[in-house]
Amino acid sequence: MSSPDRTGLASCLAAVGYVADGGLATALALMDMLRRPLLLEGEAGVGKTEVAKALAAVHGAELIRLQCHEGLDRADALYEWNYQRQLMAIKAREGADADAVEAHVFSERYLLERPLLAAIRREASPVLLIDEIDRADAEFEAFLLEVLSDFQVSVPELGTIAARSIPRVILTSNGTRELSDALRRRCLYHALDFPDVEREAAILRARLPGIDIALAQQIAEMIAAIRREDLVKRPGVAETLDWAAALMGLGVGRLDADREAVFDTLACIVKTREDRGRLPRAVIERLIGRVA
Amino acid sequence: MDGETLAIRRRLAGFLRTLRDNGFRIGLAESRDALRILAAPPYRRATTVKPALRALCCGSRVDWRAFDDLFDTFWTGRGVRTRVAVTRAGAQTSQRTMRSLAEAGQAGGLADAADGMADAAPHGRREGASRHENLAHTDFRHLADPAAMARAHDLAERLARTMRTRLSRRWQRHRRGRRPDLRATIRASLATGGLPLDLVQRRRRRPPLRLVVLVDASGSMSLYTSVFLRFVHGILEHFREAEAFLFHTRLVHVSAALREKDAARALDRLGLMVEGVGGGTRIGDALADFNRHHAARVINSRTCVMILSDGYDTGAPERLGAEMAALRRRCRRIVWLNPLLGWKDYQPVARGMAAALPHVDLFAAAHDLASLGALEPYLARL
Numbered sequence A: 001m002s003s004p005d006r007t008g009l010a011s012c013l014a015a016v017g018y019v020a021d022g023g024l025a026t027a028l029a030l031m032d033m034l035r036r037p038l039l040l041e042g043e044a045g046v047g048k049t050e051v052a053k054a055l056a057a058v059h060g061a062e063l064i065r066l067q068c069h070e071g072l073d074r075a076d077a078l079y080e081w082n083y084q085r086q087l088m089a090i091k092a093r094e095g096a097d098a099d100a101v102e103a104h105v106f107s108e109r110y111l112l113e114r115p116l117l118a119a120i121r122r123e124a125s126p127v128l129l130i131d132e133i134d135r136a137d138a139e140f141e142a143f144l145l146e147v148l149s150d151f152q153v154s155v156p157e158l159g160t161i162a163a164r165s166i167p168r169v170i171l172t173s174n175g176t177r178e179l180s181d182a183l184r185r186r187c188l189y190h191a192l193d194f195p196d197v198e199r200e201a202a203i204l205r206a207r208l209p210g211i212d213i214a215l216a217q218q219i220a221e222m223i224a225a226i227r228r229e230d231l232v233k234r235p236g237v238a239e240t241l242d243w244a245a246a247l248m249g250l251g252v253g254r255l256d257a258d259r260e261a262v263f264d265t266l267a268c269i270v271k272t273r274e275d276r277g278r279l280p281r282a283v284i285e286r287l288i289g290r291v292a
Numbered sequence B: 001m002d003g004e005t006l007a008i009r010r011r012l013a014g015f016l017r018t019l020r021d022n023g024f025r026i027g028l029a030e031s032r033d034a035l036r037i038l039a040a041p042p043y044r045r046a047t048t049v050k051p052a053l054r055a056l057c058c059g060s061r062v063d064w065r066a067f068d069d070l071f072d073t074f075w076t077g078r079g080v081r082t083r084v085a086v087t088r089a090g091a092q093t094s095q096r097t098m099r100s101l102a103e104a105g106q107a108g109g110l111a112d113a114a115d116g117m118a119d120a121a122p123h124g125r126r127e128g129a130s131r132h133e134n135l136a137h138t139d140f141r142h143l144a145d146p147a148a149m150a151r152a153h154d155l156a157e158r159l160a161r162t163m164r165t166r167l168s169r170r171w172q173r174h175r176r177g178r179r180p181d182l183r184a185t186i187r188a189s190l191a192t193g194g195l196p197l198d199l200v201q202r203r204r205r206r207p208p209l210r211l212v213v214l215v216d217a218s219g220s221m222s223l224y225t226s227v228f229l230r231f232v233h234g235i236l237e238h239f240r241e242a243e244a245f246l247f248h249t250r251l252v253h254v255s256a257a258l259r260e261k262d263a264a265r266a267l268d269r270l271g272l273m274v275e276g277v278g279g280g281t282r283i284g285d286a287l288a289d290f291n292r293h294h295a296a297r298v299i300n301s302r303t304c305v306m307i308l309s310d311g312y313d314t315g316a317p318e319r320l321g322a323e324m325a326a327l328r329r330r331c332r333r334i335v336w337l338n339p340l341l342g343w344k345d346y347q348p349v350a351r352g353m354a355a356a357l358p359h360v361d362l363f364a365a366a367h368d369l370a371s372l373g374a375l376e377p378y379l380a381r382l
Helices: A006-015 A022-034 A048-059 A083-092 A098-105 A115-121 A138-150 A181-186 A197-207 A213-228 A237-249 A259-268 A273-278 A281-291 B003-021 B028-039 B046-057 B061-076 B086-097 B101-111 B113-118 B131-136 B146-173 B182-192 B219-238 B263-276 B283-298 B317-330 B351-359 B369-373 B376-380
Strands: A038-041 A063-067 A079-081 A111-113 A127-131 A152-155 A159-162 A168-173 A188-191 B210-216 B242-247 B251-253 B303-308 B333-338 B362-365
Touching: A006 A022, A006 A048, A022 A038, A022 A048, A022 A188, A022 B028, A022 B046, A038 A048, A048 A063, A048 A127, A048 A168, A063 A115, A083 A098, A083 B182, A111 A115, A115 A127, A115 A152, A115 A159, A138 A181, A188 B046, A188 B061, A197 A213, A197 A237, A213 A237, A213 A281, A237 A259, A259 A281, B003 B028, B003 B061, B028 B046, B046 B061, B146 B219, B210 B219, B210 B283, B219 B242, B219 B263, B219 B303, B242 B283, B251 B283, B283 B317, B283 B351, B317 B333, B317 B351, B333 B351
Parallel strands: A038 A168, A038 A188, A063 A127, A127 A168, B210 B242, B210 B303, B303 B333, B333 B362
Antiparallel strands: A079 A111, A152 A159, B242 B251
16 A cells, blocks of 8 residues: 655645645645544634545545544444344244354344444545544543554454454544543644635635636635634635635626625625624625725 | 664654643653654655654644744754743743732631621521531621631532532433333343343433533622632532633633642632732623633533622623623523622612523522532532
8 A cells, every 4th residue: 555745645635626734744644654543623614524535535445434423322333233133033033043043143244334343344444534523422532542542343242353454544623522631642633724815715726626716816815804803603614615606606707896796695604693793794895895 | 773863863852851841742652653753754854844743742722832832942942941831931920920819818808807797796606506507608708717718618619529429420320211222122131031021211321511610700709709719629620521710801711720639729820810800890791702712612512601700790781691692592501609699688780680680590699608509409400
């Protein structure tokens, strides 16, 4: 398996439409070298999940995603027996040799694979995305740490399942809960921020190939200005892309040429009532005037 | 191994030690990996090795912000003793300017002793009652001598501790589920020859309650803050998930300072708040700050926000009302503890208090230890 170095990786990421800065490319290259998971932290909308998707595309690997939530437990994350099928199988084989039935019922046919188990049983190493780890409980975090350090899972009825391949693991966190020191130490770390104007314009050009270069620049500057306003929910990169697509769909060539369209499409980027109130027409006009 | 490599290794060990001194979490495994990074050809240059070591050594945003300065100081500022670290500087200056909170609180208590004497009689020692009982019903205003103060502090802390254990035990015993647990049902059916007669139910284990405490440290509250802070210290130590903030004219996040094991030292570290005493309180602004910068991180659907304040607000009451409404939408319960409520004939007519009240779930007195203790059953029912 070839693992490209940081510059090679950055251009590979660009080829699949993800514009990464040098620090992130380094961190992704180190993941392969040191075999450590990568913890990405940053506000909602800075493109944490996209990193995993892009990495999977670069390596041509499968992306397995575990979405964390409150109350997530082993049965949702690792494996579960298919009890209904087991019960049916036992009923269907009533009278047969008890040992044979037991061996049959506890075979892999009746094992329901959940993301963590799936990730270590693949032939080619997949990208495992553990999304919003901060939403899971502290207990689950400890359990996850165990799986991530050994890459083996023990199922009492089957024995230990060792990893066929070591997945590349990316964890993301919004910082709604403080993560444990042990997990932070185990992982490489990258703090992801909103992209600067140049990088956001580059993202727009990469994702929306038809976009006018001047318009992309204007949109990037406008979004940067809106993020500096005092908002409850700052628009993320996904919102920028939506907005750019909407403006392109309306045939807007320059923001200052068609202010009406800009105002009408603000719904793409401003998503709470309070924020809408904080961006009245006058403010938008002023911002447009600045980027024009 | 040639001499150059050896020298680099030594420098690296020194760098990692500097990071450790600055609170980075770096163990042996990290040291080993750092050596591996340095040994790899792409990371021979300063421009490439910096982001690599940063990804390896940082564990949080705090580390992330401090790393660049530490790296530059260590590797480029030759011979600079890096123990005088960037992250420490802030803490030291604030400590120097701080007056001890504990002292401030007690000084206030002593000053109050004179007018406390006059109406101390009704709160005086009662025959037959234990000393604890006695103290439990003494208004914090009337705690004059340092010894009584210290006892009140201890009691406040113990109260917080028992609240924690009682609350957590109650969650575990309480188990009535809505979904059948198939694994356990099959296990139970062994007793009836494989017929699942008894369905075992399960339900999501309840995560422990999270408490966020906002303590008013303005001049009008100065007689109460030190006891409250001791109580909050106990809560922080014994609730697994709790956060504390102080506010007067602005909001200060004090969880880190209060996590200090020794209560007296913890209060010492809080001297920072003293600078706000005597000025007015801007509860609305403090809450706005909280909603904007901290709420997303510290509040989840099972969070109880506890505000300890007398509700005297020098800001606009409309602002306080709006921010209370915003806070109410986010958290599960808002408890407002007002020491004045323990006074006879007190009516919450202060404009700020009146604006906040519609959004408060529990409005209770907090003038003595008994009233703090009375909260526990309420918190258990959340």
